[in-house]
């Protein structure tokens with residue numbers, strides 16, 4: 001408990017100091033509210049428009065919770081496919097990388113043209129953001145299976161399927177999770193960007209509306225909420241990892 | 255359920271061993287392992303490097319046989335050929351009379367490092383080879399627990415490998431091989447990673463365990479004393495390409511005694527083997 005507290009207080013103090021500095025300098029230099037609102041202004045506005053913010057936050061959360069798991073699933077499926085089918089990695093890896101070089105913002109309108117104004121183009125956008133880190137990390141983890149363990153499995157007459165499920169997959173799990181964590185960090189951002197391309201709900205949509213009204217304070221409130229969502233998702237993934245990879249020796253064991 | 259605990263009745267080392275190890279049927283039973291005329295070369299950067307040349311050896315049922323030879327002479331490669339991981343260029347592998355060249359799943363194997371699976375508890379590691387052959391987990395676990403207690407790993411059934419010391423991990427890895435359903439065990443320098451003290455402790459432990467539970471064993475080692483202590487026969491390999499230089503029958507009765515390392519005959523054999531090894535090492539170059 002004490003050690004946990006020791007971990008928490010430095011970033012907490014840093015954030016509080018940053019907020020204090022922000023507050024003081026905004027008042028000190030008389031910065032216009034529509035340029036940069038003070039933290040206290042943002043807080044007040046956040047409370048005032050809590051109900052509409054809540055709706056939009058929930059919409060973004062819902063979108064993330066559909067797109068992120070689907071993206072991770074596609075990433076894992078891609079990694080497994082590219083690992084198991086021998087020539088597929090060489091053939092498809094360039095395509096995989098290409099998919100990440102297309103600017104997401106440019107892709108949005110295209111997806112709307114193809115898939116309409118519903119949730120589908122947004123979900124696809126999040127999946128595109130999320131699947132890549134998982135696929136790359138998963139593929140790397142699967143390719144780096146321990147040689148001695150592999151020899152043991154083969155000597156014991158393990159089938160391809162057994163080698164995969166009892167050795168390669170669990171061996172790749174830590175590496176896979178580092179990919180999932182990166183995706184988790186991108187997922188909410190992906191959702192917010194997706195909401196810019198259409199629809200009438202979500203924090204992305206809300207920010208766009210507030211931008212045209214120069215309500216910077218509301219934009220900041222939305223940004224903070226999306227950051228919190230992102231942190232929450234990340235923490236959930238870390239917890240899942242801790243549970244699934246509980247066999248791993250703790251590096252910071254004292 | 256399986257033939258794990260073979261009664262030691264059939265175990266007394268056969269006295270009338272023929273000097274020619276390759277002779278196919280010296281006893282009434284077919285040999286547990288018969289390797290005949292194995293050759294293998296690997297190609298490295300376009301050049302073909304011969305690693306094994308005309309290697310023939312035999313392990314009779316419930317016999318403990320050792321291979322000793324300089325580093326890089328192809329001992330592990332021979333294991334990989336026997337286990338079906340590597341195809342030989344020439345020669346054949348037979349087990350209990352049946353041809354098994356290139357066939358996997360017919361040996362139980364203990365690699366040089368323990369190579370326990372870190373995400374499996376010790377008991378689940380130990381039952382792995384059986385699980386792969388389709389055994390029911392709960393039943394296998396039960397027997398595993400009995401054995402773990404017997405080899406001093408009681409209380410560690412649910413522990414993960416990284417929580418065990420090197421010697422304990424080695425014991426678990428050995429148990430994994432011992433509990434495998436396959437009759438023939440291939441042990442590739444199982445104790446090379448241990449410190450001297452733990453090593454001699456493990457040798458005595460293995461000797462005792464094996465004498466109580468006879469299995470056919472082929473054992474790779476760098477230690478002459480270890481080979482003499484444990485085995486009934488020793489094949490001395492040349493440097494690369496590996497061929498069999500000498501076959502030594504170790505005459506000491508079983509169960510082997512603590513004090514046998516002091517016997518004049520033991521010391522004589524040890525001197526002889528050391529001489530051969532030194533010669534081989536000298537041939538393969540000034541270094542090593």
Ligand SMILES: Nc1ncnc2c1ncn2[C@@H]1O[C@H](COP(=O)(O)OP(=O)(O)OP(=O)(O)O)[C@@H](O)[C@H]1O
Nearest residue numbers: 296297298305324325326327328329330331332494
């Ligand atoms: N897959 C492979 N491809 C190319 N060369 C190989 C391969 N496997 C083994 N070799 C070569 O074969 C030779 C024998 O290797 P091996 O591992 O069998 O030796 P070893 O007798 O077990 O040695 P050590 O006692 O050091 O374990 C080495 O020179 C090694 O480089």
Ligand SMILES: [Mg+2]
Nearest residue numbers: 329330331442
């Ligand atoms: Mg070796």
